[in-house]
Amino acid sequence: MDSTSITRSVVISAPRSTVWAAITDADKVAQWFGQQAEIDLAVGGRAEFTWDGHGTSRAIVTEVDEPNCFGFRWAADRDTDPVEGNSTLVRFTLAEHESGTELTVTETGFDTLDRDADARNQQREGNIQGWHAELDELVAYLHGVKA
Structure with missing residues (x-):
């Protein structure tokens, strides 16, 4: 078992453009990933994901390649800025799939x-x-x- 990363893929019955918007548009992200989100969709931009009762995860955008890849570095602890070591x-990663879009999330x-x-x-x-x-x-x- 790889103890340094996580990978999970899901197939979504929606076009890549729809999935892209759901993972990069803050208003849409807040519908499924916490209760609030802010995303400056540019490499080096800041992002925040807030869960009621659990605090805010702060992030820095590392990759924007619409509609293929979106990445960010986020702090392992709530309410702290992401820096080396934390x-x-x-x-x-989004890919065409016969049933819509395959979305793969990898965290390393x-x-x-x-x-x-x-x-x-x-x-x-x-x-x-x-x-x-x-x-x-x-x-x-x-x-x-609605989940």
């Missing part, structure tokens, strides 16, 4: 977190559960069902 890299860098091995593993395990739930919410949102 952040991981998230990359969304758990091995670079300034924490002991147990804490890094706990962070990764929590994010595995998080991406599972969040991507299910994205699929439901784009299929017209």
